[in-house]
Every structure is written in structure tokens, then in C-alpha cells.
Amino acid sequence: MQKTLPPATAVWLAQTPYDVREVKAGQNFNPAAKQLTRFFDFSQTGGVIHATSGTVLSTIFNRSTGFAVVGKGKDRFTGDVALGIRGTKFTSGRDWFSNANASLATADNNSMVHSGFQKVFRSMQPALEKQLAPLLNTNSNGVVHCAGHSLGGALANLAAIWIKQRFGNRVALYTFGAPRVGLNDFALKSSGSIDKIYRCLHGDDPVPMVPVWPFFHAPLNGCSVLLTSATGINISSHSMMENPGYVTTSRGQWEDLQRHGDTIKAVRLAxxxxxxxxxxxxxxxxxxxxxxxxxxxxxxxxxxxxxxxxxxxxxxxxxxxxxxxxxxxxxxxxxxxxxxxxxxxxxxxxxxxxxxxxxxxxxxxxxxxxxxxxxxxxxxxxxxxxx
Structure with missing residues (x-):
């Protein structure tokens, strides 16, 4: 049976990369969250991973910032690997998150995804390869746990696909308030290749609403983990740390958390x-x-x-x-x-x-x-x- 991170550990893996934005590439980083350091050591894996965020200024000046951290498993997760990726901030309404500017790119599973997400992932891929290869080339039994919040969840999804194809290890994906990444084929292939997917959301978080159809969430026709009920649309519900932040609501065990079916239903409106x-x-x-x-x-x-x-x-x-x-x-x-x-x-x-x-x-x-x-x-x- 595949090991999975407890919800509290998974959400801290998604939160921790926000602390490394200004940390130099390759510099060692030790997370403060005991829920994370209890099971993973981040001091011996090659340091902080940088990426280019996709904003206009970052592209023009080729400015990269800290985006991801890699941890080596210990305790009951010995042999496993943790990868946390943060979200990113946009500088204008005419960036690549804008629906009007969206275009498609081909992901590592030969399916179509949002080009903005793929561009950022490609910028961190060489550093990921450098850090993960020593941990996985001779470790086929280890599980790779990929986690991300917001746009980091989209990047974690792309990373999980690539890791599965590149190394063949079992992969678990944990996303919190993540947007849709690709079209139907991408969601279908993600569902078939990623061993475990925990798509967590607050019911009134607006970010998982976008990009809209024909983009789809993975797992396709599966279930999401509904941490709070839907009461409208509330931008503060996208927070990690502030109430009702994902760090606050991701508690207990997965089997105890509410599930929400994501199957498409026939709806005709009057x-x-x-x-x-x-x-x-x-x-x-x-x-x-x-x-x-x-x-x-x-x-x-x-x-x-x-x-x-x-x-x-x-x-x-x-x-x-x-x-x-x-x-x-x-x-x-x-x-x-x-x-x-x-x-x-x-x-x-x-x-x-x-x-x-x-x-x-x-x-x-x-x-x-x-x-x-x-x-x-x-x-x-x-x-x-x-x-």
C-alpha cells in the first residue's frame, strides 16, 4: 500500500516554498514547520530551486526567484522524496493568467496544457533533474510527494507527470486551491498515471474555477477534498495562513475529510x-x-x-x-x-x-x-x- 502524507504535512509542504522566494538558488534551507521536518530533511538535497515566474519583467530581465524545495524522507517516509512548489504573483491584468492571453503548450505526457504553467515549469526543470536524479536513479521504490498551493498546485501537477515519466517512481499529488492545468486529455492522462491525487479546495475559493471549460481538473470524473462548504465566492478563502486558510482546514486524516464529486451532470436552465x-x-x-x-x-x-x-x-x-x-x-x-x-x-x-x-x-x-x-x-x- 502506497504511503501518503497526512493532510497537515501535505499542506505545509505546499506552504513552505513561499518562504524561499528571496533565497539564492542552491542555498540550503531548513523549514520551520515541525509537521514537515518530522518526516523530511531538506538540508541535504541541493538547496532552493529557482524558476522564472512568467511575468513580463521576469521574462525581460530573466529574473528567477525561489520556487521549490526538495526533501529527503525519514522516519516512516524513509526512501521517499518531497517536492513543494509555491504559487506566483502577477504584475498586471494582461499576464499569462488572463483568459484572453491564454494559449496551449504540450506537456510531458503529450497532452495540451496552459502555456503559462508549462513555461514556468520548464524554467525549473533542469534544477529539478539535478536534485531528483541522485535521489531516484537507484531508488525505484521511493514515493515522490508533490505539493503546491494556488498556481504552485498547477506546477506540482506538471512536475508529477514529468517525474512519473522520467524516473518511473510512484507519485502522490497534493494540491490546495489549484487552478485547472490542461484540457480533457491532460486530466485523463494525469488521472491514469499519478498514483494518488488529493485535490483540496475551499468551497468558495475562486481560483479552482479557472481556467474555465474546456480545461479540466484531475482526477477526471473523480472527487475533490472539500475542506469548507461553498457559500459564495470569497477571495480570502484562497489564503494559506489566514482563517479559513488551507493550513487551518487541512487537519485529521484523508478518509475523514468530505469529498465532492466532480462528474459532469446534465443541467438545463430555465x-x-x-x-x-x-x-x-x-x-x-x-x-x-x-x-x-x-x-x-x-x-x-x-x-x-x-x-x-x-x-x-x-x-x-x-x-x-x-x-x-x-x-x-x-x-x-x-x-x-x-x-x-x-x-x-x-x-x-x-x-x-x-x-x-x-x-x-x-x-x-x-x-x-x-x-x-x-x-x-x-x-x-x-x-x-x-x-
């Missing part, structure tokens, strides 16, 4: 009930399911999903808007279904006074824009608060 919608993670999930249901009912789901792999995000949403316009013209039933979806999206985005008088691709694209802007604004504020 326009006249749109004011029941609210700006919450619950309704973001329902809107996603309603969009997928609409495309599936109309027979366009596969074609629209393929379009994402061909073009960028902006091209994808232009194509999606044109497709939904076409769907609305197919039958009165589909027109009603489209009206219900768009009406709920407008209320979700705070546009309560807007009534739908047309179903043109231009109007549908505008509804997408205001809805996406509302979600990405909340997620960006949450990341800025804790980075």
Missing part, C-alpha cells in the same frame, strides 16, 4: 428562474455543466472541444459563440435552452438588468466576456492577496 443564480462556485459549476449539456444535446460537443486544440482561447470563444447562435436556430427547444443558459450567466456576472432580446453570436460573445471577466477578476484578486 430563463424565468435566472434570478435564483448567484456569484458562487456552485453556480459556476452549474453553468459549466449547462453549457456542456447544451452542446451535447445539439451534437456539437466534440466539434467544439476539438476547436480548442486548433486555435487559441479567443478564437475558441468566437467559435463557441457562433456555434451557440446556430444551436438556438435549430429548434424552439434549443432556443429556450440557450436563453436559460445566457440569462443565468448574466445574473452570475452581476448584469441583473440586462434582458435578452437577441441571440446573435456577437451578443453571446459579449455574455461570455462579462462572465469570464467576473470569474477571472475574483481569481486574480485572490492570487494577489496571498502571493
Amino acid at each position: 430563463y424565468e428562474r435566472r434570478f435564483e443564480c448567484s456569484f458562487s462556485t456552485h453556480w459556476q459549476e452549474r453553468l459549466t455543466h449547462a453549457l456542456i449539456t447544451l452542446l451535447k444535446d445539439a451534437g456539437f460537443l466534440t466539434a467544439v472541444s476539438v476547436q480548442m486544440s486548433i486555435g487559441g482561447i479567443m478564437t475558441f470563444y468566437d467559435h463557441l459563440a457562433a456555434t451557440i447562435e446556430k444551436v438556438a436556430l435549430m429548434s424552439p427547444q434549443f432556443e429556450t435552452q440557450v436563453m436559460g443558459l445566457l440569462g443565468h450567466m448574466l445574473v452570475f456576472a452581476g448584469k441583473l438588468t440586462v434582458t435578452i432580446t437577441e441571440l446573435s453570436a456577437r451578443f453571446i460573445r459579449w455574455v461570455f466576456n462579462v462572465t469570464l471577466n467576473a470569474m477571472y477578476s475574483a481569481a486574480r484578486k485572490a492570487i494577489e492577496m496571498v502571493s
Whole structure:
């Protein structure tokens, strides 16, 4: 049976890299958290790992900062390896986290992921190779525990995929408030290759909402660990240390924590009930399911999903808007279904006074824009608060 970190140890592995941002590359670092140092020694693995954050200034000046730490297992985790990766801060609304600027890149499992995440991971990969190779080349039985908070969770996911392919060791992934990393194929391959995945979230944390469909969380069609219930959207819920920070809520044993099913359900929304919608993670999930249901009912789901792999995000949403316009013209039933979806999206985005008088691709694209802007604004504020 594979060893897994207790929740308190896993969350401190994700928190600790925030303390090494200004530590020089290769410099030794000893975490203060006893929950972590009880099981792992960080003083003999090669020091702090740097990466380039992906911001404009970091790219221009090739400025790297401390991003990750590696620990060697001891006690009941002897032979195992711990890898913690931190999140990153953005300097403007036009960075690579922005939905409008998103593009795709190929991950180590030959599937499509958000290019911004992949770029940062690539910048730390040589240092990871240098530190992990001596620990794993002659240690095929050791488990590698990868943990990250926020965007660090996305990087930990990419690292877990690479470690599994490069070294073949068993890998456990622990993420806290992490965004989606890649498309359906990436989530599917992650679910099949990573031995254990604990995707932890607070129910009102906005960051796990993004990037939106057709990006998916891993494990695909699995369960997340719901540490607090969904009560709306609260940027402070993305915190690690402040109440209700992930360090506070990650307690007990995994089997005692609440699970939330991530399977896609059939959802069809009625326009006249749109004011029941609210700006919450619950309704973001329902809107996603309603969009997928609409495309599936109309027979366009596969074609629209393929379009994402061909073009960028902006091209994808232009194509999606044109497709939904076409769907609305197919039958009165589909027109009603489209009206219900768009009406709920407008209320979700705070546009309560807007009534739908047309179903043109231009109007549908505008509804997408205001809805996406509302979600990405909340997620960006949450990341800025804790980075």
C-alpha cells in the first residue's frame, strides 16, 4: 500500500516554498514547520530551486526567484522524496493568467496544457533533474510527494507527470486551491498515471474555477477534498495562513475529510428562474455543466472541444459563440435552452438588468466576456492577496 502524507504535512509542504522566494538558488534551507521536518530533511538535497515566474519583467530581465524545495524522507517516509512548489504573483491584468492571453503548450505526457504553467515549469526543470536524479536513479521504490498551493498546485501537477515519466517512481499529488492545468486529455492522462491525487479546495475559493471549460481538473470524473462548504465566492478563502486558510482546514486524516464529486451532470436552465443564480462556485459549476449539456444535446460537443486544440482561447470563444447562435436556430427547444443558459450567466456576472432580446453570436460573445471577466477578476484578486 502506497504511503501518503497526512493532510497537515501535505499542506505545509505546499506552504513552505513561499518562504524561499528571496533565497539564492542552491542555498540550503531548513523549514520551520515541525509537521514537515518530522518526516523530511531538506538540508541535504541541493538547496532552493529557482524558476522564472512568467511575468513580463521576469521574462525581460530573466529574473528567477525561489520556487521549490526538495526533501529527503525519514522516519516512516524513509526512501521517499518531497517536492513543494509555491504559487506566483502577477504584475498586471494582461499576464499569462488572463483568459484572453491564454494559449496551449504540450506537456510531458503529450497532452495540451496552459502555456503559462508549462513555461514556468520548464524554467525549473533542469534544477529539478539535478536534485531528483541522485535521489531516484537507484531508488525505484521511493514515493515522490508533490505539493503546491494556488498556481504552485498547477506546477506540482506538471512536475508529477514529468517525474512519473522520467524516473518511473510512484507519485502522490497534493494540491490546495489549484487552478485547472490542461484540457480533457491532460486530466485523463494525469488521472491514469499519478498514483494518488488529493485535490483540496475551499468551497468558495475562486481560483479552482479557472481556467474555465474546456480545461479540466484531475482526477477526471473523480472527487475533490472539500475542506469548507461553498457559500459564495470569497477571495480570502484562497489564503494559506489566514482563517479559513488551507493550513487551518487541512487537519485529521484523508478518509475523514468530505469529498465532492466532480462528474459532469446534465443541467438545463430555465430563463424565468435566472434570478435564483448567484456569484458562487456552485453556480459556476452549474453553468459549466449547462453549457456542456447544451452542446451535447445539439451534437456539437466534440466539434467544439476539438476547436480548442486548433486555435487559441479567443478564437475558441468566437467559435463557441457562433456555434451557440446556430444551436438556438435549430429548434424552439434549443432556443429556450440557450436563453436559460445566457440569462443565468448574466445574473452570475452581476448584469441583473440586462434582458435578452437577441441571440446573435456577437451578443453571446459579449455574455461570455462579462462572465469570464467576473470569474477571472475574483481569481486574480485572490492570487494577489496571498502571493
